[in-house]
Amino acid sequence: MKTTSILTLAATALTATGAAAEKAEVDFWHAMGGQLGEMVDKFAADYNAGSETCQVNAVYKGNYTENMTAAIAAFRAGEQPHVVQVFEVGTATMMAAGDKGAIYPVYQLMEDAGINFDQSAYLPAVISYYTDTEDRLLSLPFNSSTPVLWYNKTALDEAGVEVPTTWDEVEEAARKLKENGVAKPFSFGWQSWTQIENYSAWHNIELGSQQNGFAGLDTEFTFNNDAVVGHIQRIADMGKEGLFAYGGRRGDSRAQFVNGETALWINSSAYYGGFKNDIKDFEFSQTMLPLDTEVADAPQNGIIGGATLWVLQGHEQPEYACVADFFQFLSQPDTQAFWHQETGYVPITTAAYELSKEQGFYETDPGTDTAIQQLSLNAPTPASKGVRFGNFVQIRDIINEELEAVWSGQKDAREAMDAAVERGNALLRKFQAANS
Amino acid sequence: MQKRVVFRSRLLPYLLVAPQIAVTVVFFFWPSYQALESSFFLEDAFGFSRQWVGLLNYTELFDDPGYLRSFRTTLIFGLSVAFLAMSLALALAVAANRVVRAATSYRTLLIWPYAVAPALAGVIWYFLMNPSLGIVAYWLQNAGVDWNHYVNGDQALLLVIVAAAWKQISYNFLFFLAGLQSIPRSLIEAAAIDRATPFQRFWTITFPLLTPTTFFLLVVNLVYAFFDTFALIHATTEGGPVDATSILVFRVYSTGFVGQDYGSSAAQSVILMALVIAMTIVQFRYVERKVVY
Numbered sequence: 001m002k003t004t005s006i007l008t009l010a011a012t013a014l015t016a017t018g019a020a021a022e023k024a025e026v027d028f029w030h031a032m033g034g035q036l037g038e039m040v041d042k043f044a045a046d047y048n049a050g051s052e053t054c055q056v057n058a059v060y061k062g063n064y065t066e067n068m069t070a071a072i073a074a075f076r077a078g079e080q081p082h083v084v085q086v087f088e089v090g091t092a093t094m095m096a097a098g099d100k101g102a103i104y105p106v107y108q109l110m111e112d113a114g115i116n117f118d119q120s121a122y123l124p125a126v127i128s129y130y131t132d133t134e135d136r137l138l139s140l141p142f143n144s145s146t147p148v149l150w151y152n153k154t155a156l157d158e159a160g161v162e163v164p165t166t167w168d169e170v171e172e173a174a175r176k177l178k179e180n181g182v183a184k185p186f187s188f189g190w191q192s193w194t195q196i197e198n199y200s201a202w203h204n205i206e207l208g209s210q211q212n213g214f215a216g217l218d219t220e221f222t223f224n225n226d227a228v229v230g231h232i233q234r235i236a237d238m239g240k241e242g243l244f245a246y247g248g249r250r251g252d253s254r255a256q257f258v259n260g261e262t263a264l265w266i267n268s269s270a271y272y273g274g275f276k277n278d279i280k281d282f283e284f285s286q287t288m289l290p291l292d293t294e295v296a297d298a299p300q301n302g303i304i305g306g307a308t309l310w311v312l313q314g315h316e317q318p319e320y321a322c323v324a325d326f327f328q329f330l331s332q333p334d335t336q337a338f339w340h341q342e343t344g345y346v347p348i349t350t351a352a353y354e355l356s357k358e359q360g361f362y363e364t365d366p367g368t369d370t371a372i373q374q375l376s377l378n379a380p381t382p383a384s385k386g387v388r389f390g391n392f393v394q395i396r397d398i399i400n401e402e403l404e405a406v407w408s409g410q411k412d413a414r415e416a417m418d419a420a421v422e423r424g425n426a427l428l429r430k431f432q433a434a435n436s
Numbered sequence: 437m438q439k440r441v442v443f444r445s446r447l448l449p450y451l452l453v454a455p456q457i458a459v460t461v462v463f464f465f466w467p468s469y470q471a472l473e474s475s476f477f478l479e480d481a482f483g484f485s486r487q488w489v490g491l492l493n494y495t496e497l498f499d500d501p502g503y504l505r506s507f508r509t510t511l512i513f514g515l516s517v518a519f520l521a522m523s524l525a526l527a528l529a530v531a532a533n534r535v536v537r538a539a540t541s542y543r544t545l546l547i548w549p550y551a552v553a554p555a556l557a558g559v560i561w562y563f564l565m566n567p568s569l570g571i572v573a574y575w576l577q578n579a580g581v582d583w584n585h586y587v588n589g590d591q592a593l594l595l596v597i598v599a600a601a602w603k604q605i606s607y608n609f610l611f612f613l614a615g616l617q618s619i620p621r622s623l624i625e626a627a628a629i630d631r632a633t634p635f636q637r638f639w640t641i642t643f644p645l646l647t648p649t650t651f652f653l654l655v656v657n658l659v660y661a662f663f664d665t666f667a668l669i670h671a672t673t674e675g676g677p678v679d680a681t682s683i684l685v686f687r688v689y690s691t692g693f694v695g696q697d698y699g700s701s702a703a704q705s706v707i708l709m710a711l712v713i714a715m716t717i718v719q720f721r722y723v724e725r726k727v728v729y
Contacts (some may be wrong), residue, residue, distance in 0.1 A: 070695045076483045093696065124689050247568065248586045249676060255568040348595040394695035397675075401502075404677035408587045430697065433487075435482045 008334040023055040024318045026326065027081035028413060030058060031307065032065035032143070037271060047329050064090075064307065065393060071312070075102060083321050085142060085390045087307045087393040088129060094310050096390065096435040098138060099347075106322065106327070107136040112317075113324035121331070121349045122132055125301055125375040129386035130308050133214075139308035140327050143345045146302040146370065146371045147194040147271040149289055152263040158264075166232065169292045170264060174243035174374040177263050184245030186238060187253045188266035192399040193305050195266070196223055199231055201384040202289050204300040211382040213389040221389075223425045224417035227295045233413035236406050246407040249400050257284075266273040268305060269371035271423035272344025285367045286334035288374050300384045306345065337361075346371045389430025395424045468709065476705035481696035493703035503687070503704075510662065510683040513597060517665070518657035520601035522650070525608030532553070532609070533616045543613070550606035558668035579727055592673050596681050599672070600665045608653050614658035615649035616642065620675025651676070652672070655719055684708050 032040045037060050041223035044058040049200055061067040064087040071084040097103055110117035116292055119127060119137050126141045149170075159180035161173040174185035188194050200207050205227055212227045220277040238244040245262070247253025254271065258278050264291065272319055291299050309330075311323055329335065336352030339345060342360050347353040353372060356362065378384075389395060402416040402423075411419070439502060443449050475493050478487040497503045532542050548559070564572040567584045576583040585592040619642060627637045643650075666685045669675060675682035682690075688708065692701030 065694050071694070072481050084561065096480065097484070100480075100482065102482050102484070162608045188467040245567075245584070246587050249674065252586070253568075255566065259568060261568055323475070391695060394690070394697070397690065397694065400676060402585065408589065408677060410678070427695075430478070432477050434485075 002319075006108070011405050023051075023053060023054045024322045025057060026083065026319055026322045028056055028058045028083040028085075028309075028326075029061045029067055029071055030085040031060070031062065031064045031087070032085070033060060033063070036337065039339065039342060042411045043330065043335065045304065048108075048327055050329075051322075051325065052189050052319075052425065054325060055323070058327050061118070064114060068093075068393075073106050076311060078314070080314055082315055082319060083309050083311055083326075085212065085307045086139070086310050088305055088386070089149050089396060090271045091130065091139075091308075092390045092392060092431070094390045095132070095388070096217075096431075099435075102280045102313055104313050105132075105136065105138045105139065106140050106309075106311065107138070107321060109311055109324050111320050111325070113323050115328055117328075120352060123348055123353075123372070125380055126304055126346065129304055137311045138163055140330070141308050141348045142306070142350050143270070143339070143343070144306040144376055145268040145302050145345050147188075147190070147266050147289060148269045148286040148370050148374065150257060150267065150271065150275075150284060150286050151263045152257070152282050153285050155180075155263040157262065163285075164290055165288070167231070167291045170290050171243065172233070174238060174264060175241075178241075182263050183243075183261045183264065184247075186244045186254055187256055187262045188248050188263045189248065189253050190253045191249070191403050192306070195235065195386055195403075196228060199292075200206075200228060200304055201301065201303040201386075202299050203227060203292060204381055205295070206375065206383040206384050208289070208389060209385055211339040211369065211383065212387045214382070216387060217390065217428075219389060219428060219436060221331055221421040221428070224414070224421045228296070229290070229315045231292060232406060234419065235292060236409075236413055240409075241405055252255040259309060268344075269346065269368075270306070270344045272365075272368060277339070277392045285371045287367070290371055299374075299377060301377040301380055302371075303384060303386050304346065304375065332337075341368075342363075344368065346372070346375060346389060389424075389428060390435065391427040395427055398427070471702045471705045471709070473702075474698055475706050476550075476699075476701050488700065491492070493699045494707075496700065497703060497707070502682075505679060506682055506684050506687055509593070509679070509681065510685075513593065513600075513665075513683050514658050514661040516724055517600045517604065517661040519652060520597065521604035521657055522608050523651055524601070525605045525653075526612050526646075528605070529609050529612035529616055531640075532613060546609050547606045550610075552603060553667070554600075554603060554664060555667040555671040557603040558596070558599050558670075558672040561595060561602070562672040565595050577624065585677075587677055589677050592680050596665070596669055596673060600661060600668055602659055603668075604657060608657070611649050611653055615646045619645050621694055627694045658715065659712070662708075673714075684711075 028044065030037070030040055030266075033423060040058050042055045048055055059081075061070045064085075068090050070217070071080060071086075073079045080262055086344060087354040094103060098105060107119070124140060126144050127137060130139050130141060147253070149164070152357045155177060156163065156173070159176045159234065160171075161176045162169070164170040164173045170186060177185040189400045197207060200223060205225060206212055207223045208221045213219040220371075235244055239246065245253075245256065247256050248263075251267060251271070253262065253265065254267070258275070259263040269286065272286070288299070292388050309327070311320070331349060333349060333351040333355045335357040336347055336349050337359070340347040340352060340356060341359075347356055399420050402411070405411040406413055406416045474486075476488060476490060478492070479490045482527040494620055528546055532539065532546065552560070562569045565585060566581070567573050567586065573583045583591060584596050623641055623645075624669070627641055632640065637658055663685050665683070666689060669681055669683065669686050670689065673681045675686050684704065685708065688701050688704045691697050691704060695701075
């Protein structure tokens with residue numbers, strides 16, 4: 001009796017392993033480290049547990065740049081993963097590769113897999129960044145955020161200032177905070193994204209010709225216009241007065257905000273999850289980006305940052321069916337709402353937003369809907385749809401360099417922006433030559 | 437009579453060096469050739485198309501003032517790291533050489549930092565010097581120094597020089613200590629009898645006798661500063677602020693891997709390669725002549 005049951009067990013185990021071995025495997029390379037990486041692993045594990053035919057292997061490959069570079073190098077060697085997470089500034093490079101057949105566009109993937117994929121379920125401001133000229137989705141939005149103004153409510157109250165809504169008010173608030181003993185009142189991270197790209201979109205100013213590069217590779221930068229130059233000069237002047245302290249290219253200045261040295265900090269809404277854990281000494285919240293009243297009467301809309309999932313060509317069809325199925329899983333309102341609430345990334349489907357509302361998330365965690373409101377403030381215009389410039393990863397570094405020259409007083413804003421535009425245009429021409 | 441090994445078979449010696457030759461060809465000559473080749477092409481990131489552009493990648497580099505500044509930065513960085521790491525190591529070695537008690541523990545402690553990977557060494561210093569979190573930055577600010585290496589390029593360069601030198605001191609220390617111990621005590625004792633002060637003894641006897649070690653270390657340190665410090669800069673300043681810490685090897689990386697501009701990156705590697713070959717020749721032809729073996 002006992003022997004039989006053991007035998008049955010063994011037999012079942014054998015079939016089980018047999019089935020597991022037959023699972024089609026999908027490699028998914030991502031750039032989500034730390035807490036975010038754990039959540040991506042959880043998504044993959046949940047999906048694998050629920051699927052009888054597919055196995056998704058999520059692998060962390062370093063930061064956004066490293067992940068993208070690794071995938072491209074792997075592609076050249078014929079060892080590419082099925083799915084790779086690429087940040088928004090890599091979009092032009094991926095699209096150019098798509099024209100040559102390296103990319104399996106998401107709309108095509110879903111069609112081939114027979115999945116009824118409703119593109120309109122996604123937020124327009126998110127999806128418009130990643131569609132082709134015929135409005136077809138090329139990559140699946142996964143984690144999208146937008147810059148917001150984070151503020152230290154306790155410090156503002158102590159200094160007796162209101163939450164600023166315009167740049168004049170930011171300056172005034174910073175001055176009062178400084179008088180009240182806040183060492184470095186104002187700062188930001190990812191400066192090209194927050195102070196040039198989003199500043200421009202927020203005030204409905206184009207960064208470059210050809211609809212910010214969406215309409216053609218022969219685009220040229222125009223962000224050395226008076227509005228942007230004036231804005232950069234304002235921050236530089238605040239720096240001289242001790243109201244602004246620069247703290248690095250990416251998120252390095254986060255430390256300044258968390259330890260209370262900085263009370264007004266512009267950066268991604270996706271810092272929410274981390275702040276909730278780390279900030280215990282004061283009350284913090286987020287609000288929309290300030291408006292430059294000399295440039296516009298009302299804000300347009302913010303543009304996103306973050307990353308999407310691109311599917312690379314060169315694998316078997318059953319595996320692609322799994323990719324489509326996995327994407328379907330990721331787009332579920334539950335998955336999306338969980339991701340949004342835990343991290344501060346934008347809920348990228350309307351359903352996930354509605355679900356979060358129903359669950360009362362915005363009442364328990366006030367301010368967390370700032371990002372989505374900012375993105376859907378108005379219908380995106382050609383200037384506020386996003387940016388699509390080739391070699392933009394490198395161009396962002398040029399902008400970083402030129403801005404740092406302003407913060408350190410080596411150049412004024414006009415000189416720096418002129419230089420950035422000139423150097424950036426040279427790289428745009430190079431990209432055009434290599435990809436046409 | 438001279439001792440000579442005679443191979444009976446004429447094939448055997450070639451066979452014995454073949455593995456080494458194969459390694460050199462596969463890992464050195466082949467990549468170098470590929471770098472040389474792609475430096476004449478313009479290529480898209482995924483490698484679908486490449487077009488011959490002649491010397492364009494090179495002319496573009498020399499028209500770029502940033503690239504020329506990078507030469508200067510590399511030179512300052514390399515010389516400072518070599519000087520700092522070698523002089524401190526020599527001082528420590530001389531001191532350690534005189535220690536009688538617990539000598540091994542001192543030596544072990546001094547050799548320790550060598551086990552730290554360059555990227556980690558960078559990160560350690562980066563945290564110490566971080567304007568918001570770092571303890572050293574805090575002391576500096578209390579002492580009235582306005583420390584912010586995110587904005588101040590000279591401070592950033594100083595930071596990476598100190599971090600790179602700190603890591604290399606242990607290695608230099610080992611070699612200097614070995615060098616010191618091989619100097620015959622009788623020479624120094626003779627000088628002492630002639631009433632030479634310790635200072636004079638060091639400069640007229642010890643230091644000249646150390647020149648082979650010093651020369652060897654100079655070559656090693658410069659090569660280290662030029663090439664092996666990439667990880668350190670990548671992990672800390674990423675070449676900034678502006679391009680204050682963007683040394684040549686970091687540029688090769690950022691053009692090739694961040695920018696996916698393989699042609700220009702290859703051209704930079706070729707230039708760097710030429711530079712190292714030239715440097716090595718100069719060192720062996722001119723500097724080595726002054727070395728007493």
